[in-house]
Amino acid sequence: MKRLDKSSRHTVSFTLNGKAVREEAEPRMLLTDFLRHRIGATGTHVGCEHGVCGACTVTVDGNLARACLTLAVQVDGCDIRTVEGLAISNDRLGVLQAAFRRNHALQCGFCTAGILMSLDSYLRQNPTPTEHDIRDLLSGHLCRCTGYTPIVKAALEAAEELAGIKNSEKADV
Ligand code: FES
């Protein structure tokens, strides 16, 4: 296989979970490999590598994207969010993450990062989802071990908690 020499690399500058990042990537490097192997952000998982399973889901400028279908060079200048950005701090899980933990909504966790990113994005736009809405959203993700019932339960519980937080923030203003 022909190796790309260093001169063919491009500098990619972007924000990752609010922090400025600058790193080099070969023209054909996938965002999944870039995040995991170049940046060391291994929270984004890789399953099918062709856009089907949803494990690699991240947001790019606020829009959900399959990182396995995105080239690293495409995110130059973009705002990227990954599962690492959902935690409140290093030792404090975000609301969605905590709900997943409480409800045993993961086993191997392979699908979890992508599901959390999709739910986080969805709940920002749709804060009061029905069970049907959540199941519809999850149709874009494959979980091979937990089963979807605890995932749906966790998502609905998190939605309720997030709506409560929003309401109390409004009341404080
Ligand atoms: S690894 Fe990207 S969708 Fe499966």
Ligand code: FES
């Ligand atoms: S928890 Fe294992 S694939 Fe979903």
